[in-house]
Amino acid sequence: MTLTSTPSPAVKEPAAHGRKTGRAEFLVGIGGQNISLIGALVLVLAxxxxxxxNYLSLSNMQVIAEAATITGLLAVVQTVVIICxxxxxxxxxxxxVASVVSAMAFTSAGSNALVGMAASLGVGLLVGLLNGLVIVYGRVNPTIATLAxxxxxxxxxxxxxDGRAQGYVLNNDAFIFLGRGKIAGLPVMVWLLVIVAVSVHLLxxxxxIGRNVYAIGGNDTAARLAGISINKYLVAVYALIGVAAAVAGILLTARTGSGQPTSGSEGLExxxxxxxxxxxxALKGGKGGIGGTLLAVALLGCLENGLTVEGINSFWQNVAQGALLVVAVVIQQRRSGARAVGLPH
Known part of the structure; x- marks a missing residue:
């Protein structure tokens, strides 16, 4: 007896499976969170x-990008702090503080932009270090320490x-270039955000260093046993966000033309x-990425601009931001499987 086999439709299944696997890997690479953000962004734009x-005009997109730059700089470095x-x-x-210092130092130094920017960066570094030292060596909860x-x-x-805008910097080419200059058609501020975001992503x-940051946020006990100097890393990330805040303060001064003690900076946190x-x-640490943060910055910027263009009361922007934060945390808790408050496991 001879045995013969006939081709079966099942032979083609591996190829189909391979295509599905490829699509699945692509979606995993993007990340479910990012796909949701892209969908929300497209919906807001539409x-x-x-x-x-005029909302989708090139000029308005540029306005959105410029307005989102300062938030973006802070959000990128805040991502590092939260991951840690x-x-x-x-x-x-x-x-x-950084905005005021940059303008006041600029004026005091006889309209020297380098002095103004250096003073602002120095203050930002000191403030960031102070936060880190209080948290690490004062053993103060980060929320309480930074709330103070x-x-x-x-x-x-x-x-x-004295509660007023300080100085005038738009008589200086360096500040004008930062606040209103363009390179290859894009505002200098946007290029600065791109450089910072790419650098932090690669880091x-x-x-x-990046792997250690994730390790500290994921499990600080295991990180300590692995020989990672947690205290140094924590102080360093708070110093880093202090410098980022100083850069944002300089950009705020360049955009508005003067040092702003509160206008333009309130609500940035x-x-x-x-x-x-x-x-x-994850607000508990150990998880996050720069790509998702930038998508969220774009979403917030487009939403804020759209509400403004439509003449909707600006107070609703705060309502929207608060609601989005709650939604984000609820989704995180659901995905992590955390039990509801007051309920058994």
Whole structure:
């Protein structure tokens, strides 16, 4: 007896399976969180594009990009802080201090932009280090420590400026270039955000420093046993966000033409944290990425601009941001399987 076999339709299944696997791998690479953000962004753009013919114009997209730059800078570095298991809710006030110092130092030095920017960066570094030292060596909860900083740095900015805008920097080419210049058709501010975001992404993804940051946020006990100097890393990430706030303060000064103690900086901490959380950062630490954060920044920027263009009360922007933050945290809790408060496991 001879045995013969006939081709079966099942032979083609591996190819189909391979195509499905390829699509699945592609979707996993993008990330479910990012896919949701892309969908929400497209929906917002389509909605406001229908409501207003000029919303999707190139000039308005540029306005959105410029307005989102300062939030983006803070959100990118806030992402690092959150991944490391920390949180900084004082960044808005830090931006106000940095903005005032940059303008006042610029004026005092005879319209020397380098002196103004250097002074601002120095103050940002010192403020960030102070936050880190209080949290690490004072053993103060990051939320409490930076909440105190939120009030203290806001008061400092108002004391230094007497509560008023300081100086005038738009008679200087360097500040004009930062605030209004373009390179290859894109605002300098946007290029700066791109450079910072790419640098931080590469740091987190491809270096030992980045891996250690994730390890500390994921399990600080295991990280300590592995020989990672947790205290040094925590102080360093708070110093880093202090420098980022200083850069944001300089850009705020360049955009507005003067040092702003509160205008333009109030609420930035909420925007930065909301963007990081929407972008997939676990507020408990150990998880997150720069790509998701940037998508969330774009979503918030487009939403804010759309509400403004439609003449909707600006107070609704705060309502929307707060609601988005709650939604992001609820989704995180659901995905992590955390039990509801007051209910058994």
């Amino acid at each position: 909605l406001f594009g229908i409501l207003n013919d 298991g920390g949180l900084d809710i004082s960044v808005g006030s830090q931006v106000g 900083g939120l009030a203290a740095y806001k008061g400092l900015a108002q004391l230094l400026s 987190l993804k491809y270096t030992d 909420l925007k930065a944290i909301t963007a990081a959380a929407l972008g997939g950062c």
